[in-house]
Amino acid sequence: MTRKEFLKYNAYLGLGALVGSQTLTSCATEPEYTKWQGKRLIIIRLDGGNDGLFALAPVKHGLLQEKRPVLLRYLTDGPEWQPGWRMHPALGGIADLVQRGEATLLPFTGYPNPNTSHFKSSEIWETGRLPGESSEKTGWIGRWADENLPHSSTELPTVLNLDGYNRIFSQGHKCEAGEWGEESVLEYFEDEIQSWKTKHYNHPLAERVVQQEKILRLQDSIQAPTGFPDTDFGQQLSNIAGILLKDMPFRVLHATQGGYDTHLEQPGRLQKLYAELNHGLSALMNSLSVSGLTQQTTILVYSEFGRSIDENENMGTDHNGSGLSILLGYPLLNSCSIKTFDEKRPDESLSLLTNLHDFRHIQSQVALWLNQ
Amino acid sequence: MKTANRHLLNRALFGPKLEWLEQNSNWLQSPVEDLQNTIWESLPGYAPLSDSPPLQYLYAEDLEEEKRLSEQAPWKSFLVHWVNQMVTLDNPLREITALFWHHHIPSAAGHKMAHGQLLLEIYREHGLGYLKPLLVKMAANPAIMYFLDGHHSHKNNPNENFPRELLELFTLGEGNYTEKDVYEAARAFTGRRFDHHNYPYVMYVDEEAFDSEPKTFLGRTGNFNGEDIIDILLKEPNTARHIAKAILAFFGTSKPLEAHIEECGRVYFDAGFHTGRLLQYIFSRDWFYEKPYTGNKVKTPVELLVSLQRTTGMSAVGIKTTDYFLRSCGQSLFAPPNVAGWPDGTDWLKGNKLLYRLFLPKALMKIANRQYPKPSLGYKVSSRIKQAELRHYRYIADATFDEERFNSLLSEKAISIPQWLGIKSNSESMPLEECLTHPDYQFV
Numbered sequence: 183m184t185r186k187e188f189l190k191y192n193a194y195l196g197l198g199a200l201v202g203s204q205t206l207t208s209c210a211t212e213p214e215y216t217k218w219q220g221k222r223l224i225i226i227r228l229d230g231g232n233d234g235l236f237a238l239a240p241v242k243h244g245l246l247q248e249k250r251p252v253l254l255r256y257l258t259d260g261p262e263w264q265p266g267w268r269m270h271p272a273l274g275g276i277a278d279l280v281q282r283g284e285a286t287l288l289p290f291t292g293y294p295n296p297n298t299s300h301f302k303s304s305e306i307w308e309t310g311r312l313p314g315e316s317s318e319k320t321g322w323i324g325r326w327a328d329e330n331l332p333h334s335s336t337e338l339p340t341v342l343n344l345d346g347y348n349r350i351f352s353q354g355h356k357c358e359a360g361e362w363g364e365e366s367v368l369e370y371f372e373d374e375i376q377s378w379k380t381k382h383y384n385h386p387l388a389e390r391v392v393q394q395e396k397i398l399r400l401q402d403s404i405q406a407p408t409g410f411p412d413t414d415f416g417q418q419l420s421n422i423a424g425i426l427l428k429d430m431p432f433r434v435l436h437a438t439q440g441g442y443d444t445h446l447e448q449p450g451r452l453q454k455l456y457a458e459l460n461h462g463l464s465a466l467m468n469s470l471s472v473s474g475l476t477q478q479t480t481i482l483v484y485s486e487f488g489r490s491i492d493e494n495e496n497m498g499t500d501h502n503g504s505g506l507s508i509l510l511g512y513p514l515l516n517s518c519s520i521k522t523f524d525e526k527r528p529d530e531s532l533s534l535l536t537n538l539h540d541f542r543h544i545q546s547q548v549a550l551w552l553n554q
Numbered sequence: 555m556k557t558a559n560r561h562l563l564n565r566a567l568f569g570p571k572l573e574w575l576e577q578n579s580n581w582l583q584s585p586v587e588d589l590q591n592t593i594w595e596s597l598p599g600y601a602p603l604s605d606s607p608p609l610q611y612l613y614a615e616d617l618e619e620e621k622r623l624s625e626q627a628p629w630k631s632f633l634v635h636w637v638n639q640m641v642t643l644d645n646p647l648r649e650i651t652a653l654f655w656h657h658h659i660p661s662a663a664g665h666k667m668a669h670g671q672l673l674l675e676i677y678r679e680h681g682l683g684y685l686k687p688l689l690v691k692m693a694a695n696p697a698i699m700y701f702l703d704g705h706h707s708h709k710n711n712p713n714e715n716f717p718r719e720l721l722e723l724f725t726l727g728e729g730n731y732t733e734k735d736v737y738e739a740a741r742a743f744t745g746r747r748f749d750h751h752n753y754p755y756v757m758y759v760d761e762e763a764f765d766s767e768p769k770t771f772l773g774r775t776g777n778f779n780g781e782d783i784i785d786i787l788l789k790e791p792n793t794a795r796h797i798a799k800a801i802l803a804f805f806g807t808s809k810p811l812e813a814h815i816e817e818c819g820r821v822y823f824d825a826g827f828h829t830g831r832l833l834q835y836i837f838s839r840d841w842f843y844e845k846p847y848t849g850n851k852v853k854t855p856v857e858l859l860v861s862l863q864r865t866t867g868m869s870a871v872g873i874k875t876t877d878y879f880l881r882s883c884g885q886s887l888f889a890p891p892n893v894a895g896w897p898d899g900t901d902w903l904k905g906n907k908l909l910y911r912l913f914l915p916k917a918l919m920k921i922a923n924r925q926y927p928k929p930s931l932g933y934k935v936s937s938r939i940k941q942a943e944l945r946h947y948r949y950i951a952d953a954t955f956d957e958e959r960f961n962s963l964l965s966e967k968a969i970s971i972p973q974w975l976g977i978k979s980n981s982e983s984m985p986l987e988e989c990l991t992h993p994d995y996q997f998v
Contacts, residue, residue: 229892298733299722301894347891348901361905370931371913378912378991385993390908398906443893445703445715495708501718 230443234506275464292504324354446496629667660895669697685827709765712740727796795819808899855883
């Protein structure tokens, strides 16, 4: 390839096929990209194993009252979800969304025979496969993208990680997630990047360099909305809102809120995390509403597992089975029927292995909706 | 340089030093069997980092700035000191092995970095010796026990965080224990407390909080305490296999062959979990000098920064530069992303981390030679080099590429990239900056 050919090739890197609802921006001051105005999924991971029973619990359940004499008290003044169920008081904004029919709570979401390793359980959630089902390490979104979207190594990625970590959920045979980064890299290395691309355009790393450069240029062009928590997680959500406002072509966006591994001092730690989550999700839903995107956007909030019903001596809880998932946005509100405990069932029904909602059902509903 | 020597030096010692390249020293030319012996014979004895000489700076301005940064963030000083040991020691095998243990048993230390420093000294002192003292001391270290909630566990409700990671990540590996084993191990580690009145904290056992009732762990029953649990873990071949796999992944390739994992697990077990003997065994195997163990390991950011300085003679100045480089490339020491530590393999080569690691080494060399690529970057990093004659240009390629790869690169460039046509022969080597930004430079 000659330099002239390379420049020609480079010029095409930003162009994609004009299909469906896609259009091409041509504003002179912004990088070119293929706009996407269709459906999007936002995945929010509560990293470390959120104690679902501290976010939402059947507070009158005998076994819970016996095993959580201290922790349960923190829910006393929380908003009521359904008769006998209360949410943590810091989640009032999410409770309002539920009341308005903009969010669904799915308590005890998990899978049979729960694994209590952070890494194994994350792998199960992210691959969408139980142990032994397949040795193939692809993620549920990666497979969806492989099967349903055309892949081009020179296009922007389908999935964008706002948290800077690579996770299995987006790994397909072709699909690979992009990462949000710092714009200053371009400022520092602009000339180097251009020169490097001409020399190594045929190297496997070149695709990644080209993609990252394009992401950084897009990043530079967004104006992230205000009103989000002034934290790293808040910044991730604010950037997501900015991406959506500009119709950028990422179909799946992933953010992470860390700190949920609360083996000790849980009340204070979760109070802070829930307040941040509540603030962030409320602001994001508000942004979607203002920009008219609520009908085509679904937000899935999940954690790799829940925590033990027993509170420990350190005012914390240990790893255990199913946890709370939340679906926000209109499209999927009725796709997952909400299940709760029958008051008449024996107390053992609140065993930690209880699995009212199978996470794979939620994932399949999301994938079906994305394809509709 | 002999291909086998290059491989061993890169994996065991963060690569060759500039002086060796200039003098074509024995490190590069002796038979690899001799080099294997030299590595063990020249290994310095253990001494705490605090006993090593203070950092040297070429310019007074650097010293002043480093003093200021050190006062702002004193915990970062010892990390830079550690990285500097990796760069300056002829034989930093102890340091690269300590880095392995920091990968395998990672811990954050927050602002109580004296606790992190104590943990690092455990890894430095015992990392090449028997595993038991390393594990016993690690389980009494405040950095790791606060990181994994092991400092507050009570017999009435044992905290499972530390014992779970001890079994899953540090010793047996997932699938080789039951939930009951985790619970029983948690009982044995109850009562561990730290004296908060003196910093750094020292561990003691609160007998009131310790569960003194019998426990059954991995099929054995007794009134076990934490050290007993470690003893039992060291009777398990799965512990040897799990750690041998991690060692092969760190020193060899991210996906070692199953047969070699089994082989090394047996060797480690038979050696009584003596890590130095396992490394000695691995370095002396023929297969260690063949695919998949050669040429395809992605350098960790620490390896990238250290090998760059060893091979070129360039110094990345102090806290400012070391911290910025490692953070930008995704590896802030004693601040791992999670309890499993850092990613490995090609996960390092993604996002902004990739751009930084491709272009920062060259930028540092330019700054050292008083050619500031971008003034704004000059505020973030500093680098110095003793002689501005660019003598390092001549040797970097030799340290980076083997002869076959070098010739193939020459051939590729002659065909497709005019900038490379200035290279006339192997002896003149390729321009340094081309080597530093070449994709192959990311691998070792």
